[in-house]
Amino acid sequence: MTGDLAEDYGRLIVQGADQPGIVSRVSTVLVEQGANIVSLDQSTSDPTGGRFFQRTVFHLPGLSVRLDELDQAIEEKLVDGLGLTYRLVEAKRHxxxxxxxxxxxxxxxxxxxxxxxxxxxxxxxxxxxxxxxxxxxxxxxxxxxxxxxxxxxxxxxxxxxxxxxxxxxxxxxxxxxxxxxxxxxxxxxxxxxxxxxxxxxxxxxxxxxxxxxxxxxxxxxxxxxxxxxxxxxxxxxxxxxxxxxxxxxxxxxxxxxxxxxxxxxxxxxxxxxxxxxxxxxxxxxxxxx
Amino acid sequence: MTGDLAEDYGRLIVQGADQPGIVSRVSTVLVEQGANIVSLDQSTSDPTGGRFFQRTVFHLPGLSVRLDELDQAIEEKLVDGLGLTYRLVEAKRHxxxxxxxxxxxxxxxxxxxxxxxxxxxxxxxxxxxxxxxxxxxxxxxxxxxxxxxxxxxxxxxxxxxxxxxxxxxxxxxxxxxxxxxxxxxxxxxxxxxxxxxxxxxxxxxxxxxxxxxxxxxxxxxxxxxxxxxxxxxxxxxxxxxxxxxxxxxxxxxxxxxxxxxxxxxxxxxxxxxxxxxxxxxxxxxxxxx
Amino acid sequence: MTGDLAEDYGRLIVQGADQPGIVSRVSTVLVEQGANIVSLDQSTSDPTGGRFFQRTVFHLPGLSVRLDELDQAIEEKLVDGLGLTYRLVEAKRHxxxxxxxxxxxxxxxxxxxxxxxxxxxxxxxxxxxxxxxxxxxxxxxxxxxxxxxxxxxxxxxxxxxxxxxxxxxxxxxxxxxxxxxxxxxxxxxxxxxxxxxxxxxxxxxxxxxxxxxxxxxxxxxxxxxxxxxxxxxxxxxxxxxxxxxxxxxxxxxxxxxxxxxxxxxxxxxxxxxxxxxxxxxxxxxxxxx
Amino acid sequence: MTGDLAEDYGRLIVQGADQPGIVSRVSTVLVEQGANIVSLDQSTSDPTGGRFFQRTVFHLPGLSVRLDELDQAIEEKLVDGLGLTYRLVEAKRHxxxxxxxxxxxxxxxxxxxxxxxxxxxxxxxxxxxxxxxxxxxxxxxxxxxxxxxxxxxxxxxxxxxxxxxxxxxxxxxxxxxxxxxxxxxxxxxxxxxxxxxxxxxxxxxxxxxxxxxxxxxxxxxxxxxxxxxxxxxxxxxxxxxxxxxxxxxxxxxxxxxxxxxxxxxxxxxxxxxxxxxxxxxxxxxxxxx
CATH class of the missing domain: 3.40.50.170 (Formyl transferase, N-terminal domain)
Structure with a gap:
C-alpha cells in the first residue's frame, strides 16, 4: 500500500461483468505497455455471472508522458474488447x-x-x-x-x-x-x-x-x-x-x-x-x- | 461477582424514584438485620429527579430460615417508607x-x-x-x-x-x-x-x-x-x-x-x-x- | 457521571482492608454530615479477606466552607475507627x-x-x-x-x-x-x-x-x-x-x-x-x- | 471465497522473491492451460526487493485428471523460470x-x-x-x-x-x-x-x-x-x-x-x-x- 506514491506509479481500477480470462487480460494490457505490476487486488461478487473488480498498482517509467497512450490501449482492450469500465490514475496526482x-x-x-x-x-x-x-x-x-x-x-x-x-x-x-x-x-x-x-x-x-x-x-x-x-x-x-x-x-x-x-x-x-x-x-x- | 454463590449469600435489587439518603437507608436495613454487604452497585438515571437502582450482594448466616423476616423488614422500610420496589433473592436458588x-x-x-x-x-x-x-x-x-x-x-x-x-x-x-x-x-x-x-x-x-x-x-x-x-x-x-x-x-x-x-x-x-x-x-x- | 460537576458536589474515595459493615458505615458518615449520596460504586478484590474500594459522589450544600469539618468527621470514623484511607475531593476543583x-x-x-x-x-x-x-x-x-x-x-x-x-x-x-x-x-x-x-x-x-x-x-x-x-x-x-x-x-x-x-x-x-x-x-x- | 468448493476448482499459492512481471506470468500459466481465474489475491512485503505472495483460485474442467500436467507446466514456468515456490491444491480434497x-x-x-x-x-x-x-x-x-x-x-x-x-x-x-x-x-x-x-x-x-x-x-x-x-x-x-x-x-x-x-x-x-x-x-x- 506504500510503494504507490512516488513518480511513475499508477493505479488502474477496472470493473464490469465477470467473464473467463479477465484477470489475465487486464494484467496483460499493462505488461504489454511496459508496466510492472506492484500489487493486484481482485474480487468477484459471485463466481458465476457476478461482477468483477480489480485494483492494480503498477510502475511505468515516464508514466506522466505515456499516460495518454496507456489510456488508449486500455480503452481498446478492456472497454471495446470486454465491455469493462475503468479508472486510470497517476498516484502522484493527489x-x-x-x-x-x-x-x-x-x-x-x-x-x-x-x-x-x-x-x-x-x-x-x-x-x-x-x-x-x-x-x-x-x-x-x-x-x-x-x-x-x-x-x-x-x-x-x-x-x-x-x-x-x-x-x-x-x-x-x-x-x-x-x-x-x-x-x-x-x-x-x-x-x-x-x-x-x-x-x-x-x-x-x-x-x-x-x-x-x-x-x-x-x-x-x-x-x-x-x-x-x-x-x-x-x-x-x-x-x-x-x-x-x-x-x-x-x-x-x-x-x-x-x-x-x-x-x-x-x-x-x-x-x-x-x-x-x-x-x-x-x-x-x-x-x- | 463470585462471592455470591454459596450458602447464606443473598441479593437485594432495589429501584424507584431517587431521593436523598436512599443508598444509606437501603444499606442500613441489611446491616440492622445482621447482614454483611459483600458488594454494592448503584446507579441513578439523572442526579436530579431521576430513577434509582441498587444491587447489593450480602452475606447473612442462616439466610434460608431468616428470609421471611428479612423480606418483611425490607418491605417496611423500603416499600412502605420510601415507595421503592425490590427483589430479594437467595444466591443458591438457581x-x-x-x-x-x-x-x-x-x-x-x-x-x-x-x-x-x-x-x-x-x-x-x-x-x-x-x-x-x-x-x-x-x-x-x-x-x-x-x-x-x-x-x-x-x-x-x-x-x-x-x-x-x-x-x-x-x-x-x-x-x-x-x-x-x-x-x-x-x-x-x-x-x-x-x-x-x-x-x-x-x-x-x-x-x-x-x-x-x-x-x-x-x-x-x-x-x-x-x-x-x-x-x-x-x-x-x-x-x-x-x-x-x-x-x-x-x-x-x-x-x-x-x-x-x-x-x-x-x-x-x-x-x-x-x-x-x-x-x-x-x-x-x-x-x- | 455528570451530576458531580457543579458547586457543592464532592467525591469520597475510600480504600482499605474489607470488613463487615463497611459500606454502610462509609455512607453513614456522609449522611450524618447532611450530604446526599448521588452515586456510589463499590468493589471488593475478594469476598473473604480482600481489599475494599468505594467511590461516592455526594451533594452537600455549602461544601466549600464545610470541607474541613467533613474531613475531620471522615478521618475519625474511617481512619481511626476502621483503618481505611480516603481522598476527599471537591468536584469543582479541577x-x-x-x-x-x-x-x-x-x-x-x-x-x-x-x-x-x-x-x-x-x-x-x-x-x-x-x-x-x-x-x-x-x-x-x-x-x-x-x-x-x-x-x-x-x-x-x-x-x-x-x-x-x-x-x-x-x-x-x-x-x-x-x-x-x-x-x-x-x-x-x-x-x-x-x-x-x-x-x-x-x-x-x-x-x-x-x-x-x-x-x-x-x-x-x-x-x-x-x-x-x-x-x-x-x-x-x-x-x-x-x-x-x-x-x-x-x-x-x-x-x-x-x-x-x-x-x-x-x-x-x-x-x-x-x-x-x-x-x-x-x-x-x-x-x- | 465460496466458489472454490466444487468439482474442478483449484488453488495455486505462489511465493518467492518479487520481480517485474510476475503476477502476469503466474496468471498466464493458468490461462494457457485453459483455467479460468476465479479470484486472485496478491501481496508484496516491500515494493522494492520484497517477497511476493499470490493466491489464485481457478476453474479448470477435468481438473482431477489434468492435475499432473498442470503441475508440470507450473513447475517449468514458475520454479525453473522464476525461482518461485508453489502449492497446487484441488479444492474438493479436504x-x-x-x-x-x-x-x-x-x-x-x-x-x-x-x-x-x-x-x-x-x-x-x-x-x-x-x-x-x-x-x-x-x-x-x-x-x-x-x-x-x-x-x-x-x-x-x-x-x-x-x-x-x-x-x-x-x-x-x-x-x-x-x-x-x-x-x-x-x-x-x-x-x-x-x-x-x-x-x-x-x-x-x-x-x-x-x-x-x-x-x-x-x-x-x-x-x-x-x-x-x-x-x-x-x-x-x-x-x-x-x-x-x-x-x-x-x-x-x-x-x-x-x-x-x-x-x-x-x-x-x-x-x-x-x-x-x-x-x-x-x-x-x-x-x-
Missing part, C-alpha cells in the same frame, strides 16, 4: 478534497491534522461552513475557509454558492458533520463523489436527539458509518463502520462524545481509502481493497 | 431457564455447553422446539426436549401447549433463535421474563434475508442484540450487543456465520447476567451491573 | 495537569482539543518538551510551553528543571509520548501521579522499532496501554487498553499510524477518568469505576 | 485435521460443531488426548478418540505414539488447548503444519496462572493468539488474534472464561483459513488472504 462543516470540530480537526502529518494523500483546497465558528482553526492550517450561511428558505441559494466555489476545483467533497440536507440536484451538478459520516444507529433513532433515544433503549454500542452520499441521503454505499462499547453509566452526552471519537476515526479511514482509490462502488455496496 | 428453539443449533448448544461447564448459574428444566431436529442433541445433556409443532393457523394452540409446559416451571424463557412471533397474550400469561436474540441491523433489513440485504448495502460490521421481549417483539430493552468486522470478501452466507458467532456470545452473556440478577429493567432501557 | 512530550503530536493535540471542547475536567498549566517543535501548536491554545532540552548525560539537570517547573503547580503529569526515561528519584520528588502511554505489545518487542518487529511476527492487532508510572517504567498499574485490527496489507509505518490512533484514544480516556477520580490504585492493579 | 487436547473442551467442541455444520472444509480423522475425559463427547460426533497418557518422563514415548497415529494420516495438527510441550523433533518428524492457540498476554504472564497475574496488573483486555508452532513453542507466525474487554469487576476465573470465548473463535478462524489455503507463511510472519 485528489483535491473540500470539506463542508457546521459547528462540530472533531471530524474537521482530525482530517486537517492528519493532512498536516502527511497521512492523507490529498490536498484540501477549501473548507466551507454554514457557521463562522471554525474559521480561525481552518486558516491556521493555511487552508481557505468560506462562510456560506444557509438562511431559512435559502438552501437553493447556498447550494448555488457552494457549486460556484466547488465546481472544477475539487475531486471529492467530504461532509464532516455538515448538518444540512444536500439536494439531489446539487449532487448531479457537482459531479464528484461526496462522503458523509453519521452515527450508526440509522435507520433507528432517525432525526433529532439520537443519543438520548439510544440511551432510552439501553444500547450497549455506539458507532459511526461513512458512506457515499446518494439521493437517499443516509442510505448510500457504506465505506467504513466502527463501534465502541458503552454502558448505562454513560449519560446521553457522554454517548455522544464516544460516538464523536468513532466518527472521526471512521471518516478519516474512509477518506484516506477513497484517496488511494481503494474503494470501488458496486451498486449500493462497496468493495474496499 | 433460576429455572427454559429454551425455545427452531432449527438453528448455535445458540442452544452454546448455552448447553456452558451450563455443563458450570459457567451459568441456572438449571434447564426443558427445551421446546417447533421442529424435532435438535431433540437428540438436547437429550444427550440429560435435558427434556418437547416437540411442539406450530401448524399454519395453529399458533394459538401451540402457545397454549407452551404455557402448559412452562407455567410455574420456569423463571426465565430464552428464545434461542426461535423463528416464530410470540403474542402479547402469551407474555402476559407466562408472567416471567423472556430474552430474545436477533441480528443487530434492526430496524434495518427487517424481515427475510437480512444478511443478503446487508451485503447489498456494503455493511462492514455484523452483530447481535439480546433483549427482553415486549409486545413490540424486537424493540424491548437491550441487555447486550456486540459486533464483528466483515468485508466485501465475505459472502452473505459467511456474514450469517459470523453473525451466528456473535449471537451465541451475546445471548449467553445476557442469560448469565440475568441469572445473576445483574440486569435491572428501567422502562425500555436496562441497567447492567 | 486537577492541574502538565503534559510532557517529545516530537510526536498526536496524543498532545488530542488532549488539547478535548480540553478546549470541555470534555476534560482539568486545567493544563503547562506543556514541557525536550524539543521545541510543538511550541507553536501549544501556545495557540493559550497554554505555556517550556522547552527543556535533555543533553547527553544531562538527564539529571533536565529532571531538576522539570521539578522546578512542576512542583506545587500540578496534580498530575501526563507523558504524552515522552521518549525519555523517568528516574525513580524524580517520581518520588514530584509527589503526584504520572500517567504514561505505550504500545500494547510490551513486554514483547521492547525497545526500538516495535512495529517493524510486530510486523515480522505477523501480529493482527495493534494497541495501546495507559498506566501509572512506577519505578519499573512500563510495568505500572494499567488504567486503560484498547486495540485495532491490522493485517499483512499494512506496512510497519501504517501499523504505527493505527497504533497512534489507539494511543490518543486510550490516553485521553485514562486522563479523563483520573481527573474524575474514577481510578483507584490497588497495588499494581487498578479499579476503574 | 485437509485431514487431527486435534490434540487435554481436559478443556471449549476449543474442541467448537471445532467439532462447526465441522458438523459444514462450516469447515476439512475432515477430522481423529482426536488424541492425554486425558480420557473428552472421549464420549468426541465419539458422539462419530470421530475416533485416542487416549495417549503422558507419564512423568514419558513424553518421548507419548510423542512416539502420537507419530504412529498421525504420520501419513493427517495434513494438519491442531493443538486445541493441549497442555504439553511439543518437541522440535516431533515437529520435524510429523512433517505437517501444527496450529496452536494460547492466551494473548504472552510474553507477559508466561507460565502458570496467567489470568491471576493479568488481574494483578489490572489488564483491561483478554485475548487469544492462534499461530503455527515452531521450535520456539509460543513464538511462531501468528495467524489470527482477537481480544475482549474486561474490568476490575471480573474475577481471575471470569477473565479465564472470557479468554476461553476468544480462544475458540480465534482458533476456529485460523483452522478454517488454513484449510482454505488462505494463510501463507512468510518467515516468522504470515500473509492471510
Amino acid at each position: 485528489k483535491r478534497v473540500a470539506i463542508l462543516v457546521s459547528k462540530a470540530d472533531h471530524c474537521l480537526l482530525d482530517l486537517l491534522w492528519r493532512q498536516r502529518r502527511g497521512e492523507l494523500r490529498m490536498s484540501i483546497p477549501m473548507v466551507i461552513s454554514n457557521h463562522p465558528d471554525l474559521g480561525d482553526d481552518v486558516r491556521r492550517f493555511g487552508i481557505p475557509f468560506f462562510h456560506v450561511p444557509v438562511e431559512k428558505d435559502g438552501k437553493a441559494a447556498a447550494e448555488k454558492e457552494h457549486l460556484n466555489l466547488l465546481k472544477g476545483n475539487v475531486d471529492l467533497l467530504v461532509l464532516a458533520r455538515y448538518m444540512q440536507i444536500i439536494s439531489g440536484g446539487f449532487l448531479d451538478e457537482l459531479g464528484v463523489p461526496v462522503i458523509n459520516i453519521h452515527h450508526s444507529f440509522l435507520p433507528a433513532f432517525m432525526g433529532a436527539g439520537p443519543y438520548q433515544r439510544a440511551k432510552e433503549r439501553g444500547v450497549k454500542l455506539v458507532g459511526a458509518t461513512a458512506h457515499y452520499v446518494t439521493e437517499d441521503l443516509d442510505e448510500g454505499p457504506i465505506i467504513e463502520q466502527d463501534v465502541i462499547r458503552v454502558s448505562h453509566r454513560e449519560s446521553a452526552r457522554e454517548l455522544q462524545r464516544r460516538g464523536a471519537d468513532v466518527e472521526r476515526l471512521v471518516l478519516s479511514r474512509a477518506v484516506s481509502w477513497h484517496c488511494d482509490d481503494r474503494v470501488v462502488r458496486d451498486g449500493n455496496s462497496t468493495v474496499v481493497f | 433460576k429455572r431457564v427454559a429454551i425455545l428453539v427452531s432449527k438453528a443449533d448455535h445458540c442452544l448448544l452454546d448455552l448447553l455447553w456452558r451450563q455443563r461447564r458450570g459457567e451459568l448459574r441456572m438449571s434447564i428444566p426443558m427445551v421446546i422446539s417447533n421442529h424435532p431436529d435438535l431433540g437428540d442433541d438436547v437429550r444427550r445433556f440429560g435435558i427434556p426436549f418437547f416437540h411442539v409443532p406450530v401448524e399454519k393457523d395453529g399458533k394459538a394452540a401451540a402457545e397454549k401447549e407452551h404455557l402448559n409446559l412452562l407455567k410455574g416451571n420456569v423463571d426465565l424463557l430464552v428464545l434461542a433463535r426461535y423463528m416464530q412471533i410470540i403474542s402479547g397474550g402469551f407474555l402476559d400469561e407466562l408472567g416471567v421474563p423472556v430474552i430474545n436474540i436477533h441480528h443487530s441491523f434492526l430496524p434495518a433489513f427487517m424481515g427475510a434475508g437480512p444478511y443478503q440485504r446487508a451485503k447489498e448495502r456494503g455493511v462492514k460490521l455484523v452483530g447481535a442484540t439480546a433483549h427482553y421481549v415486549t409486545e413490540d417483539l424486537d424493540e424491548g430493552p437491550i441487555i447486550e450487543q456486540d459486533v464483528i468486522r466483515v468485508s466485501h470478501r465475505e459472502s452473505a452466507r459467511e456474514l450469517q456465520r459470523r453473525g451466528a458467532d456473535v449471537e451465541r456470545l451475546v445471548l449467553s452473556r445476557a442469560v448469565s447476567w440475568h441469572c445473576d440478577d445483574r440486569v435491572v429493567r428501567d422502562g425500555n432501557s436496562t441497567v447492567v451491573f | 486537577k492541574r495537569v502538565a503534559i510532557l512530550v517529545s516530537k510526536a503530536d498526536h496524543c498532545l493535540l488530542d488532549l488539547l482539543w478535548r480540553q478546549r471542547r470541555g470534555e476534560l475536567r482539568m486545567s493544563i498549566p503547562m506543556v514541557i518538551s525536550n524539543h521545541p517543535d510543538l511550541g507553536d501548536d501549544v501556545r495557540r491554545f493559550g497554554i505555556p510551553f517550556f522547552h527543556v532540552p535533555v543533553e547527553k548525560d544531562g538527564k539529571a539537570a533536565a529532571e531538576k528543571e522539570h521539578l522546578n517547573l512542576l512542583k506545587g503547580n500540578v496534580d498530575l503529569l501526563v507523558l504524552a509520548r515522552y521518549m525519555q526515561i523517568i528516574s525513580g528519584g524524580f517520581l518520588d520528588e514530584l509527589g503526584v501521579p504520572v500517567i504514561n502511554i505505550h504500545h500494547s505489545f510490551l513486554p514483547a518487542f521492547m525497545g526500538a522499532g516495535p512495529y517493524q518487529r510486530a510486523k515480522e511476527r505477523g501480529v493482527k492487532l495493534v494497541g495501546a496501554t495507559a498506566h501509572y508510572v512506577t519505578e519499573d517504567l512500563d510495568e505500572g498499574p494499567i488504567i486503560e487498553q484498547d486495540v485495532i485490527r491490522v493485517s499483512h496489507r499494512e506496512s510497519a509505518r501504517e501499523l504505527q499510524r493505527r497504533g497512534a490512533d489507539v494511543e490518543r484514544l486510550v490516553l485521553s480516556r485514562a486522563v479523563s477518568w483520573h481527573c474524575d477520580d474514577r481510578v483507584v490504585r490497588d497495588g499494581n492493579s487498578t479499579v476503574v469505576f | 485437509k485431514r485435521v487431527a486435534i490434540l487436547v487435554s481436559k478443556a473442551d471449549h476449543c474442541l467442541l467448537d471445532l467439532l460443531w462447526r465441522q458438523r455444520r459444514g462450516e469447515l472444509r476439512m475432515s477430522i480423522p481423529m482426536v488424541i488426548s492425554n486425558h480420557p475425559d473428552l472421549g464420549d463427547d468426541v465419539r458422539r460426533f462419530g470421530i475416533p478418540f485416542f487416549h495417549v497418557p503422558v507419564e512423568k518422563d514419558g513424553k518421548a514415548a507419548a510423542e512416539k505414539e502420537h507419530l504412529n497415529l498421525l504420520k501419513g494420516n493427517v495434513d494438519l495438527l491442531v493443538l486445541a488447548r493441549y497442555m504439553q510441550i511439543i518437541s522440535g523433533g516431533f515437529l520435524d518428524e510429523l512433517g505437517v503444519p501444527v496450529i496452536n492457540i494460547h492466551h494473548s498476554f504472552l510474553p507477559a504472564f508466561m507460565g502458570a496462572g496467567p489470568y491471576q497475574r493479568a488481574k494483578e496488573r489490572g489488564v483491561k483486555l483478554v485475548g487469544a493468539t492462534a499461530h503455527y508452532v515452531t521450535e520456539d513453542l509460543d513464538e511462531g507466525p501468528i495467524i489470527e488474534q482477537d481480544v475482549i474487554r474486561v474490568s476490575h469487576r471480573e474475577s481471575a476465573r471470569e477473565l479465564q472464561r472470557r479468554g476461553a470465548d476468544v480462544e475458540r473463535l480465534v482458533l476456529s478462524r485460523a483452522v478454517s483459513w488454513h484449510c482454505d489455503d488462505r494463510v501463507v507463511r512468510d518467515g516468522n510472519s504470515t500473509v492471510v488472504f
Whole structure:
C-alpha cells in the first residue's frame, strides 16, 4: 500500500461483468505497455455471472508522458474488447478534497491534522461552513475557509454558492458533520463523489436527539458509518463502520462524545481509502481493497 | 461477582424514584438485620429527579430460615417508607431457564455447553422446539426436549401447549433463535421474563434475508442484540450487543456465520447476567451491573 | 457521571482492608454530615479477606466552607475507627495537569482539543518538551510551553528543571509520548501521579522499532496501554487498553499510524477518568469505576 | 471465497522473491492451460526487493485428471523460470485435521460443531488426548478418540505414539488447548503444519496462572493468539488474534472464561483459513488472504 506514491506509479481500477480470462487480460494490457505490476487486488461478487473488480498498482517509467497512450490501449482492450469500465490514475496526482462543516470540530480537526502529518494523500483546497465558528482553526492550517450561511428558505441559494466555489476545483467533497440536507440536484451538478459520516444507529433513532433515544433503549454500542452520499441521503454505499462499547453509566452526552471519537476515526479511514482509490462502488455496496 | 454463590449469600435489587439518603437507608436495613454487604452497585438515571437502582450482594448466616423476616423488614422500610420496589433473592436458588428453539443449533448448544461447564448459574428444566431436529442433541445433556409443532393457523394452540409446559416451571424463557412471533397474550400469561436474540441491523433489513440485504448495502460490521421481549417483539430493552468486522470478501452466507458467532456470545452473556440478577429493567432501557 | 460537576458536589474515595459493615458505615458518615449520596460504586478484590474500594459522589450544600469539618468527621470514623484511607475531593476543583512530550503530536493535540471542547475536567498549566517543535501548536491554545532540552548525560539537570517547573503547580503529569526515561528519584520528588502511554505489545518487542518487529511476527492487532508510572517504567498499574485490527496489507509505518490512533484514544480516556477520580490504585492493579 | 468448493476448482499459492512481471506470468500459466481465474489475491512485503505472495483460485474442467500436467507446466514456468515456490491444491480434497487436547473442551467442541455444520472444509480423522475425559463427547460426533497418557518422563514415548497415529494420516495438527510441550523433533518428524492457540498476554504472564497475574496488573483486555508452532513453542507466525474487554469487576476465573470465548473463535478462524489455503507463511510472519 506504500510503494504507490512516488513518480511513475499508477493505479488502474477496472470493473464490469465477470467473464473467463479477465484477470489475465487486464494484467496483460499493462505488461504489454511496459508496466510492472506492484500489487493486484481482485474480487468477484459471485463466481458465476457476478461482477468483477480489480485494483492494480503498477510502475511505468515516464508514466506522466505515456499516460495518454496507456489510456488508449486500455480503452481498446478492456472497454471495446470486454465491455469493462475503468479508472486510470497517476498516484502522484493527489485528489483535491473540500470539506463542508457546521459547528462540530472533531471530524474537521482530525482530517486537517492528519493532512498536516502527511497521512492523507490529498490536498484540501477549501473548507466551507454554514457557521463562522471554525474559521480561525481552518486558516491556521493555511487552508481557505468560506462562510456560506444557509438562511431559512435559502438552501437553493447556498447550494448555488457552494457549486460556484466547488465546481472544477475539487475531486471529492467530504461532509464532516455538515448538518444540512444536500439536494439531489446539487449532487448531479457537482459531479464528484461526496462522503458523509453519521452515527450508526440509522435507520433507528432517525432525526433529532439520537443519543438520548439510544440511551432510552439501553444500547450497549455506539458507532459511526461513512458512506457515499446518494439521493437517499443516509442510505448510500457504506465505506467504513466502527463501534465502541458503552454502558448505562454513560449519560446521553457522554454517548455522544464516544460516538464523536468513532466518527472521526471512521471518516478519516474512509477518506484516506477513497484517496488511494481503494474503494470501488458496486451498486449500493462497496468493495474496499 | 463470585462471592455470591454459596450458602447464606443473598441479593437485594432495589429501584424507584431517587431521593436523598436512599443508598444509606437501603444499606442500613441489611446491616440492622445482621447482614454483611459483600458488594454494592448503584446507579441513578439523572442526579436530579431521576430513577434509582441498587444491587447489593450480602452475606447473612442462616439466610434460608431468616428470609421471611428479612423480606418483611425490607418491605417496611423500603416499600412502605420510601415507595421503592425490590427483589430479594437467595444466591443458591438457581433460576429455572427454559429454551425455545427452531432449527438453528448455535445458540442452544452454546448455552448447553456452558451450563455443563458450570459457567451459568441456572438449571434447564426443558427445551421446546417447533421442529424435532435438535431433540437428540438436547437429550444427550440429560435435558427434556418437547416437540411442539406450530401448524399454519395453529399458533394459538401451540402457545397454549407452551404455557402448559412452562407455567410455574420456569423463571426465565430464552428464545434461542426461535423463528416464530410470540403474542402479547402469551407474555402476559407466562408472567416471567423472556430474552430474545436477533441480528443487530434492526430496524434495518427487517424481515427475510437480512444478511443478503446487508451485503447489498456494503455493511462492514455484523452483530447481535439480546433483549427482553415486549409486545413490540424486537424493540424491548437491550441487555447486550456486540459486533464483528466483515468485508466485501465475505459472502452473505459467511456474514450469517459470523453473525451466528456473535449471537451465541451475546445471548449467553445476557442469560448469565440475568441469572445473576445483574440486569435491572428501567422502562425500555436496562441497567447492567 | 455528570451530576458531580457543579458547586457543592464532592467525591469520597475510600480504600482499605474489607470488613463487615463497611459500606454502610462509609455512607453513614456522609449522611450524618447532611450530604446526599448521588452515586456510589463499590468493589471488593475478594469476598473473604480482600481489599475494599468505594467511590461516592455526594451533594452537600455549602461544601466549600464545610470541607474541613467533613474531613475531620471522615478521618475519625474511617481512619481511626476502621483503618481505611480516603481522598476527599471537591468536584469543582479541577486537577492541574502538565503534559510532557517529545516530537510526536498526536496524543498532545488530542488532549488539547478535548480540553478546549470541555470534555476534560482539568486545567493544563503547562506543556514541557525536550524539543521545541510543538511550541507553536501549544501556545495557540493559550497554554505555556517550556522547552527543556535533555543533553547527553544531562538527564539529571533536565529532571531538576522539570521539578522546578512542576512542583506545587500540578496534580498530575501526563507523558504524552515522552521518549525519555523517568528516574525513580524524580517520581518520588514530584509527589503526584504520572500517567504514561505505550504500545500494547510490551513486554514483547521492547525497545526500538516495535512495529517493524510486530510486523515480522505477523501480529493482527495493534494497541495501546495507559498506566501509572512506577519505578519499573512500563510495568505500572494499567488504567486503560484498547486495540485495532491490522493485517499483512499494512506496512510497519501504517501499523504505527493505527497504533497512534489507539494511543490518543486510550490516553485521553485514562486522563479523563483520573481527573474524575474514577481510578483507584490497588497495588499494581487498578479499579476503574 | 465460496466458489472454490466444487468439482474442478483449484488453488495455486505462489511465493518467492518479487520481480517485474510476475503476477502476469503466474496468471498466464493458468490461462494457457485453459483455467479460468476465479479470484486472485496478491501481496508484496516491500515494493522494492520484497517477497511476493499470490493466491489464485481457478476453474479448470477435468481438473482431477489434468492435475499432473498442470503441475508440470507450473513447475517449468514458475520454479525453473522464476525461482518461485508453489502449492497446487484441488479444492474438493479436504485437509485431514487431527486435534490434540487435554481436559478443556471449549476449543474442541467448537471445532467439532462447526465441522458438523459444514462450516469447515476439512475432515477430522481423529482426536488424541492425554486425558480420557473428552472421549464420549468426541465419539458422539462419530470421530475416533485416542487416549495417549503422558507419564512423568514419558513424553518421548507419548510423542512416539502420537507419530504412529498421525504420520501419513493427517495434513494438519491442531493443538486445541493441549497442555504439553511439543518437541522440535516431533515437529520435524510429523512433517505437517501444527496450529496452536494460547492466551494473548504472552510474553507477559508466561507460565502458570496467567489470568491471576493479568488481574494483578489490572489488564483491561483478554485475548487469544492462534499461530503455527515452531521450535520456539509460543513464538511462531501468528495467524489470527482477537481480544475482549474486561474490568476490575471480573474475577481471575471470569477473565479465564472470557479468554476461553476468544480462544475458540480465534482458533476456529485460523483452522478454517488454513484449510482454505488462505494463510501463507512468510518467515516468522504470515500473509492471510
